[in-house]
Amino acid sequence: MPSRKFADGEVVRGRWPGSSLYYEVEILSHDSTSQLYTVKYKDGTELELKENDIKPLTSFRQRKGGSTSSSPSRRRGSRSRSRSRSPGRPPKSARRSASASHQANIKEARREVEVKLTPLILKPFGNSISRYNGEPEHTERNDIPHKNTQEKFNLSQESSYISTQYSLRPRREEVKLKEIDSKEEKFIAKELAVRTFEVTPIRAKDLEFGGVPGVFLIMFGLPVFLFLLLLMCKQKDPSLLNFPPPLPALYELWETRVFGVYLLWFLIQVLFYLLPIGKVVEGTPLIDGRRLKYRLNGFYAFILTSAVIGTSLFQGVEFHYVYSHFLQFALGATVFCVVLSVYLYMRSLKAPRNDLSPASSGNAVYDFFIGRELNPRIGTFDLKYFCELRPGLIGWVVINLVMLLAEMKIQDRAIPSLAMILVNSFQLLYVVDALWNEEALLTTMDIIHDGFGFMLAFGDLVWVPFIYSFQAFYLVSHPNEVSWPMASLIIVLKLCGYVIFRGANSQKNAFRKNPSDPKLAHLKTIHTSMGKHLLVSGWWGFVRHPNYLGDLIMALAWSLPCGFNHILPYFYVIYFTMLLVHREARDEYHCKKKYGMAWEKYCQRVPYRIFPYIY
Numbered sequence: 001m002p003s004r005k006f007a008d009g010e011v012v013r014g015r016w017p018g019s020s021l022y023y024e025v026e027i028l029s030h031d032s033t034s035q036l037y038t039v040k041y042k043d044g045t046e047l048e049l050k051e052n053d054i055k056p057l058t059s060f061r062q063r064k065g066g067s068t069s070s071s072p073s074r075r076r077g078s079r080s081r082s083r084s085r086s087p088g089r090p091p092k093s094a095r096r097s098a099s100a101s102h103q104a105n106i107k108e109a110r111r112e113v114e115v116k117l118t119p120l121i122l123k124p125f126g127n128s129i130s131r132y133n134g135e136p137e138h139t140e141r142n143d144i145p146h147k148n149t150q151e152k153f154n155l156s157q158e159s160s161y162i163s164t165q166y167s168l169r170p171r172r173e174e175v176k177l178k179e180i181d182s183k184e185e186k187f188i189a190k191e192l193a194v195r196t197f198e199v200t201p202i203r204a205k206d207l208e209f210g211g212v213p214g215v216f217l218i219m220f221g222l223p224v225f226l227f228l229l230l231l232m233c234k235q236k237d238p239s240l241l242n243f244p245p246p247l248p249a250l251y252e253l254w255e256t257r258v259f260g261v262y263l264l265w266f267l268i269q270v271l272f273y274l275l276p277i278g279k280v281v282e283g284t285p286l287i288d289g290r291r292l293k294y295r296l297n298g299f300y301a302f303i304l305t306s307a308v309i310g311t312s313l314f315q316g317v318e319f320h321y322v323y324s325h326f327l328q329f330a331l332g333a334t335v336f337c338v339v340l341s342v343y344l345y346m347r348s349l350k351a352p353r354n355d356l357s358p359a360s361s362g363n364a365v366y367d368f369f370i371g372r373e374l375n376p377r378i379g380t381f382d383l384k385y386f387c388e389l390r391p392g393l394i395g396w397v398v399i400n401l402v403m404l405l406a407e408m409k410i411q412d413r414a415i416p417s418l419a420m421i422l423v424n425s426f427q428l429l430y431v432v433d434a435l436w437n438e439e440a441l442l443t444t445m446d447i448i449h450d451g452f453g454f455m456l457a458f459g460d461l462v463w464v465p466f467i468y469s470f471q472a473f474y475l476v477s478h479p480n481e482v483s484w485p486m487a488s489l490i491i492v493l494k495l496c497g498y499v500i501f502r503g504a505n506s507q508k509n510a511f512r513k514n515p516s517d518p519k520l521a522h523l524k525t526i527h528t529s530m531g532k533h534l535l536v537s538g539w540w541g542f543v544r545h546p547n548y549l550g551d552l553i554m555a556l557a558w559s560l561p562c563g564f565n566h567i568l569p570y571f572y573v574i575y576f577t578m579l580l581v582h583r584e585a586r587d588e589y590h591c592k593k594k595y596g597m598a599w600e601k602y603c604q605r606v607p608y609r610i611f612p613y614i615y
């Protein structure tokens with residue numbers, strides 16, 4: 001068995017990829033198969049390095065003491081020392097007086113290479129999406145310091161040791177600036193991509209959702225909970241104090257015809273997804289710098305689905321069938337999701353390492369849940385992207401319509417209740433908004449970070465359509481008359497939530513797409529060592545997740561039309577608060593890792609996460 005040279009926790013010097021600079025790093029772990037060390041730089045960046053790229057601290061001290069090593073770096077070091085009058089070099093005395101480790105690093109870097117910093121033009125990518133179908137590309141002008149300006153080698157505290165916005169190169173290399181700039185642009189872009197999306201093996205303590213026992217519980221608990229909830233809601237008195245009804249036997253719930261209808265629905269959505277209509281855009285760069293292409297036709301799929309549903313209604317298709325077999329549909333969707341998850345896991349075993357999700361861990365149970373492969377595709381058909389917005393989200397609106405029709409039939413109404421109209425129109429607005437702004441999905445954690453496994457398959461295909469339609473389902477058997485003044489208040493609440501939700505999401509998306517957008521010129525930002533900026537005023541200066549706040553206010557407005565007789569219709573608000581608090585914590589963890597000190601500065605300036613003055 002090959003032995004390892006460095007132990008976990010050891011502080012050593014790690015080479016910054018692509019450069020000859022070494023920085024102080026801590027060894028986090030070692031993968032005996034790939035022979036790679038996972039190391040952590042002082043700014044929080046975690047990378048995998050080969051043993052050759054790691055040096056013990058002592059080897060540097062030796063050279064400092066005037067060893068006669070003839071290594072290339074050493075040679076460069078002596079060259080640089082001979083140029084003691086270089087403007088980039090501080091006087092000797094200043095160098096000698098430095099005692100802090102940060103200073104030592106800077107000195108070490110100076111010995112390694114005589115460097116010249118050339119600010120680079122970085123095309124906006126990170127979370128921005130570039131169009132490739134003929135539309136002009138925006139450049140991140142706000143982020144671009146003046147080109148060709150030579151700056152002193154000055155490593156700011158915030159960027160810890162190296163700001164990836166700058167390139168470092170030996171002065172002796174006499175290459176034309178233009179050539180270097182274009183080469184560096186490519187290198188830095190690739191390096192940034194790697195830095196952001198590097199797949200680092202996750203240690204057991206880093207597993208999210210309570211690790212293996214947690215995800216095991218979620219996978220078995222959630223489907224059971226879903227059926228209990230639906231059964232409770234069907235009861236005459238859906239009080240929590242009542243005993244939950246017993247779960248029916250599986251054979252009672254399984255209906256092949258229902259499953260056939262579900263498959264038909266799924267295939268229709270696949271067909272709409274494959275239609276060559278709508279703009280094609282590129283997603284965020286993957287670990288290897290590639291960008292996948294996505295067709296944005298979700299809104300068209302929604303229009304076409306509405307046309308199909310409208311025609312079917314006109315033809316007299318019995319939509320009540322969905323209501324009367326609601327549990328059977330939920331089971332059909334769950335079975336489909338389990339089969340899909342098994343397929344996704346099996347195919348991921350053959351996927352190349354670069355295609356794996358940064359969230360995957362190497363543990364089979366955990367990876368089955370979180371998803372091993374980041375973007376499973378069959379040809380150009382992207383399974384995760386498709387499932388995230390189409391069958392479940394559009395299905396939710398169709399189920400709401402089914403509930404509206406069921407209410408009229410069961411309660412013998414000529415028109416639906418005001419409560420049902422409010423719930424239907426609020427949630428319709430939410431879904432249409434998501435489909436209209438489909439492009440924004442490409443920058444979410446689900447697409448960039450999480451794999452496609454049971455979590456998203458179940459969330460997208462079962463949880464969203466069958467739980468998010470819960471208020472409408474509740475109103476079918478538990479009517480609630482809403483007065484007009486009350487309805488007006490609820491509408492105002494919904495609109496407030498929507499303005500915050502849409503305002504925050506649009507502001508961030510517009511900023512990420514083009515930080516020099518004149519409409520955003522009034523906003524304050526802070527610079528990060530990744531080269532990107534963070535908004536610290538406007539919606540994002542109010543709380544750190546204003547979009548979650550808006551979403552939660554809207555969630556409350558969806559439940560209020562159900563009245564106050566039972567807590568059950570408020571289940572969505574409770575669950576959603578838990579989901580977003582947990583999601584916020586996950587995002588915070590990733591941002592801290594990505595942006596280091598800059599994120600901490602942002603947290604100081606904007607101390608509340610979701611609820612101002614509360615949390």
Ligand SMILES: NC(=O)c1ccc[n+]([C@@H]2O[C@H](COP(=O)([O-])OP(=O)(O)OC[C@H]3O[C@@H](n4cnc5c(N)ncnc54)[C@H](OP(=O)(O)O)[C@@H]3O)[C@@H](O)[C@H]2O)c1
Nearest residue numbers: 127444445505508533534535536540547548551583587591
């Ligand atoms: N209905 C549901 O069940 C449900 C579930 C989940 C989410 N959602 C909704 O989906 C939407 C998207 O949510 P999301 O969870 O994907 O997260 P998000 O809040 O849209 O995005 C978080 C990302 O935004 C960037 N960011 C954070 N602070 C910033 C700042 N001050 N300035 C600029 N960029 C900043 C960071 O990424 P970069 O810096 O890399 O750009 C961060 O990782 C939200 O509106 C949410 O409410 C709904």
Ligand SMILES: CC(C)CCC[C@@H](C)[C@H]1CC[C@H]2C3=C(CC[C@]12C)[C@@]1(C)CC[C@H](O)C(C)(C)[C@@H]1CC3
Nearest residue numbers: 218222388389433434441444446455459460463464
């Ligand atoms: C453990 C499980 C119950 C967790 C299930 C989580 C999912 C239900 C959510 C995870 C990501 C969510 C999401 C939306 C819906 C709910 C999820 C699939 C979303 C499609 C809702 C509309 C938004 O506008 C959105 C497109 C930004 C959003 C994307 C994320």
